[in-house]
Amino acid sequence: MKITDILVKRVSFERKKVFKIAFSVSKYVEGVYVKIVTDEGIYGLGEAMPFAPVTGETIETVMAVLSLLKERLLGEDPCNLEKIHAIMDAQIKGNTAAKAAIDFACYDILGKAAGMPVYKLLGGFKNSIVTDITVGIDTPENMANDAKEKAERGFNILKIKCGADFVSDCKAVEKIRKAVGENVELRIDVNQGYSVSQAVNVFEKMKSFGVTEAEQPVKASDISGLSYLRKKTSMPIMADESVHSPEDAALLCKNDACDFINIKLMKSGGIYPALKINAIAQSYGIPCIVGCMSESRLGISAGAALACAKANIHDCDLDSFMSFKESEGGISGGFEINKNVIKVLDKPGFGFDEYEF
16 A cells, blocks of 8 residues: 555634633634545545644644655555654654644554554554543633533543642632532643642642642653652642653653653654553553643544553543534544543544545
């Protein structure tokens, strides 16, 4: 099988409301859909959702990089994932969202060629997984109302965005706990917003509200700070922006700097490198989740396939598509969702329905 063409299309999505985290505010998001065509009539779909503060990419750079990679990948077998990634990495460093789009499309083709769903090709540990849902930064009152509405919809794990103001963060989490009761798990995601000393003080308060973990409390580069927090506090630490690559995962694991790792396919460059991150974490006894940036149904399907494939991935944070007014982008299939449970489809590839590019 050979790649005969790589098509790209810009897509955009409007959020239901403004979404705020510690270092970003957004109402609209833009991404790129990719379609890889082969000489055997099988095609695969992928998505790039760049986020400059994390992946260093914009829509313009993704489009340029995909044009470059197309020149190098035409004629290659899309099922040779090791070679595909070697070619991409030899052409340009980083640019992981662009590479993820190619990676997804190749896995979609591989699954279709094998007549198997991707999650089974990757391991097939389960076919469904629980996702959390995110509460963005707002006034404590609005965050509590948002959390209550989401809990009433059946989401029993809430990820609460923090990091803009630690005093307001504590007020918000306290109000959220009162609003949702004791049977809903609360996690906080600081997005690098605290200093180490702030984190120490905030964690004591957060523990009193039953918060079960803190995601990326300090700067991504502050590995010693993460390690210190693990030793100094009882709050379990999840690494996110600190882990883009297998090498990053190994560094954090060796330095006892986290209890969990959030694998995001836009950071890792796709499923193929993400598998290595999970394997390294598992070898150190560190569980993972699969998270997302702002992917639509297309990219979320790839994340769900990985999340369901591996025993070391215990739940996921694959809720971005739910925040869009129109979350499909013309894509249907891939998975079903019932309240907080995502179930991947037992169809070849990612299980998308026919899609006209």
